[in-house]
Amino acid sequence: MADKLISTAEVAKHTTAESCWVTLYGKVYDITEFLPSHPGGSRVILQLAGHDATEEYDPIHPPGTLEENLKPEALLGSIDPATIEEAPKKENTKSKLEDEGPPPMGTLLNLDEIEQVAKKQISEKAWAYYWSASDDLWSKSNNNSVYRDILLRPRVFVDCTACDITTTLLGEHKVGLPIFVCPAAMARLAHPDGEQGIARACSRFGVMQIISNNASMTPEQIVADAKPGQTFGWQLYVQNDRAKSEAMLARINKMSEHYKFICLTLDAPVPGKRELDERQGFKNASRVSVAAKGKNEPERPGGGGVGQQLFWGTAADLTWKITLPWLAKHTKLPIVLKGIQTHEDAYLAAKYAPQVKGIILSNHGGRALDTAPPALHTLLEIRKYCPEVFSYIDVWVDGGIKRGTDVVKALALGAKAVGVGRAALFGLGAGGQAGVERTFEILEAETATCMKLLGVKNLEELGPKHMNTRKVEQDIFDGDANLDKVGMWEKVRSKL
Known part of the structure; x- marks a missing residue:
């Protein structure tokens, strides 16, 4: 099964709590069974269901997380590269700092200046x-x-x-x-x-x-x-x-x-109520109902920000x-x-x-x-x-x-x-x-x-x-x- 090629169109059909697939690092996973136990709640995942979730997943999870939380049979196969469409070019709305990169670190004279540069560099x-x-x-x-x-x-x-x-x-x-x-x-x-x-x-x-x-x-x-x-x-x-x-x-x-x-x-x-962080949990709300959750999933507080996810358990x-x-x-x-x-x-x-x-x-x-x-x-x-x-x-x-x-x-x-x-x-x-x-x-x-x-x-x-x-x-x-x-x-x- 792990060698099976799966099209992006097939992955895109599985976007519900009853059948949830995602692509990670070129591999396709059925994570339906895992939804209720996800620390951040199922809605966080359902917002990415049917899509490539690598960009969202990678900076947050250390190596070994997939193997620790998913059964081997959750790996369905690999994404068929022939079905991957080239992403449309986005209009360049970056600031000069984002376009050219950060200034030389030696020119930053205090921690506030470092913070302001970071704000323009990170997501x-x-x-x-x-x-x-x-x-x-x-x-x-x-x-x-x-x-x-x-x-x-x-x-x-x-x-x-x-x-x-x-x-x-x-x-x-x-x-x-x-x-x-x-x-x-x-x-x-x-x-x-x-x-x-x-x-x-x-x-x-x-x-x-x-x-x-x-x-x-x-x-x-x-x-x-x-x-x-x-x-x-x-x-x-x-x-x-x-x-x-x-x-x-x-x-x-x-x-x-x-x-x-x-x-x-x-x-x-x-966890405390960190509203700026929680608000990020609604960024992809158009893909899934704010109230959506997996079957038999316990209630979770907050809007599903990173902080809420980390504290679960x-x-x-x-x-x-x-x-x-x-x-x-x-x-x-x-x-x-x-x-x-x-x-x-x-x-x-x-x-x-x-x-x-x-x-x-x-x-x-x-x-x-x-x-x-x-x-x-x-x-x-x-x-x-x-x-x-x-x-x-x-x-x-x-x-x-x-x-x-x-x-x-x-x-x-x-x-x-x-x-x-x-x-x-x-x-x-x-x-x-x-x-x-x-x-x-x-x-x-x-x-x-x-x-x-x-x-x-x-x-x-x-x-x-x-x-x-x-x-x-x-x-x-x-x-x-x-x-x-x-x-x-x-x-x-x-x-x-």
Whole structure:
């Protein structure tokens, strides 16, 4: 059957939930049986039914996805090349930038300029997924603007000829910059270099990279040419089907020479309402009813954007009491908890050291709960209510980083490292690996310049005395510390 030639006209007849065929990489598949279990719902596929779906499929799915999800008999044959009509030439509506390609990366002077170039280079679908955030985008915007409300306190008459911005994370991993790449999904939507291109850029600067659970390349591909000592973490979204998560953990355990920790994401047990992304799900609505779905298919929230698709199957029943002991059974790698948004949860996390070696203060880039606090608020909460946390575990932050001054402000207030997600993706979109390298060049230079102008020679000298946080502190939580209710976890910790 796999050698059978099938005409495009025959494929075009199968466009319903009762009989759905698509062409991928020149092969014809009957995916009718798979429709109800597709993470994004059947409507996403039905919009492409009867057509060549390769262009939509390829940037999103890593190799092996077809084999993992389809039965061998789903492959019906190959498309008959004699029946493929040449696509009509489209009117050239590209801008000069799109026509000629991006400018030299060295001419881009800040992350905003890189972002604007990326917007013109990548697809509308990719832009909508990367840029979108929840509801009214308040948290996304405030993640960045809150940094403007912290003022620097430079000291003068200090020899600042040299500045060392290297550091050590999780107690043992030396990195060249106090900056890491957050787990950002679907990098090949931005550029064919994908997550591996980001990894290669990271290697030049000694930057740590956390690989997304929903990467568009396999974990093996991404670290294939990693340099000795290059540090990676693996993001884990625990699945309702725990066997899938356990299989992935076993896979990552075998690559512990590269993957040094598991980053358990907690700030998005369900997807936020990202309207710009969801709207993309209706782009081909003329091909199929918006309400269409496969037989016996469960209801899915949202408009079927990329974000909604990726979250389908993610477990929402994680707890301190059950999930961390479960993880301990399936990996010896240290755990970093991503998505801490209160000092109480930071305090609880520290109680689970040394299994938990770090936390990331994050509101998911403003993509989960809108009006959730920016990481800087949580960082200041920890300083106010439970500063001992900094002595037990690494505290990292992400969200809103656009300048080296943002990096320095977070570090001065106790963060060990600062994460960038969209910035890496936009760098990739602007110029592939070279665009990501330019992103790090800018942040490295701005961070070092800020440190020198503060009169600080290394990260150890940097501290709260270099910051004026009064304007931000008026917005910090001012209730009861609420830390006398967690003694019960001492018993849990003793069992780990």
